[in-house]
Structure formats: structure tokens, C-alpha cells
Amino acid sequence: MSLPLLVAIVALGIALSVASVHLTGGSKTATLTGTDQAISRFAEDFPDEIATMVRLTADARTAFLDIERGRVGIVHSIGDCFLTRIVISRDIMALAGDDANTVSFRLADFTWKGGRFRFASAADAQGVLKALEPHRSNSVGEAA
Known part of the structure; x- marks a missing residue:
């Protein structure tokens, strides 16, 4: 031949x-159909966690869930699957509000570095930014 x-x-x-x-x-590429799907998908991996607030990105590829003790749950699409994480402020190496509707961050985790996320509203972007910011501690050592 x-x-x-x-x-x-x-x-x-x-x-x-x-x-x-x-x-x-x-x-x-997988997308989230709404907050209920984000909560359901997050609960598959973290059944003991309860989300008090869910914010979806404008492209519906990522959801940020406020959970107890100053932690943030993340459901992010990678290909046709979803990646889930619980993030605390010390996991974040860099955090910025790029504009009114956009938040970007970089994680210390080598398996997923974070990214840049655009929201439909400035309120959602600011809520995620506030949830990911480092929390000050009181004299007892608990998050304020």
C-alpha cells in the first residue's frame, strides 16, 4: 500500500x-434549565447541604448556591456533564468584579481553576462577589 x-x-x-x-x-454543552435543576444536581453530590439562594449565569452553564457557614456551592457545566464544588473564601486565589454583571475568580484547586462568569443582573453578580469574598472573623474565631 x-x-x-x-x-x-x-x-x-x-x-x-x-x-x-x-x-x-x-x-x-450542558445547560441548567433553572434553579430547581441546579439544586437537584448539587444535591446528588452533596445531599446534606441546603441551598438558601441560587444564582444562575446568563448562559445557564453555571449556578452559584449560597449554603451554610459562609460556603458557596458551584454547579458548572463541562461538556455534557456537570462539575460540582463547595468553595470557601480561602480556596480563592483571585477575585474580581470585572464590571457590573461579571465576576471572575481563580481557585487554588488544580482540577478546576474557576473562570469568568456573566450574570443577567448586577444584583446576582454582586451577590456572588459578596458570597465569595473573605469573611472577617470575630474574637471567638467564627465567621462574622
Whole structure:
């Protein structure tokens, strides 16, 4: 078999594999249908945690859940699956409110570094920013 024919066969095989993955939904990005789905998905991984507030990003790919003791639950889509995390203020290496509707942060966790998140309202962005900010401690050592 000649080398050009072999290269053509391999290229065609790769192209067909990529096309079949795409056509069967492999390149689909998961989105959250609402706050109920975000709470449900978070509860699958953290059944003992109770969310008091849920804020969805404008693209519905990420939800931020306020949970007890100054912690924030995160449900974030990666491909067609969801990643869940509980974050506390000391996990955050950098935090910024880029504009009225956008929050960006970087985590110390090497498995997911965080990102830049745009919200439909400035109130949601400010709520997430406030929830992720470091909390001051009182003399007993509890979060204020």
C-alpha cells in the first residue's frame, strides 16, 4: 500500500470518528434549565447541604448556591456533564468584579481553576462577589 493512500485512509477514519461523536451529541454543552435543576444536581453530590439562594449565569452553564457557614456551592457545566464544588473564601486565589454583571475568580484547586462568569443582573453578580469574598472573623474565631 502506498504512503499517500495510507495517509488518506487514516485522515478519513479520524474525520468519520469526529463526525460520529458530534452527531451523537458528544459535542453538546450542558445547560441548567433553572434553579430547581441546579439544586437537584448539587444535591446528588452533596445531599446534606441546603441551598438558601441560587444564582444562575446568563448562559445557564453555571449556578452559584449560597449554603451554610459562609460556603458557596458551584454547579458548572463541562461538556455534557456537570462539575460540582463547595468553595470557601480561602480556596480563592483571585477575585474580581470585572464590571457590573461579571465576576471572575481563580481557585487554588488544580482540577478546576474557576473562570469568568456573566450574570443577567448586577444584583446576582454582586451577590456572588459578596458570597465569595473573605469573611472577617470575630474574637471567638467564627465567621462574622
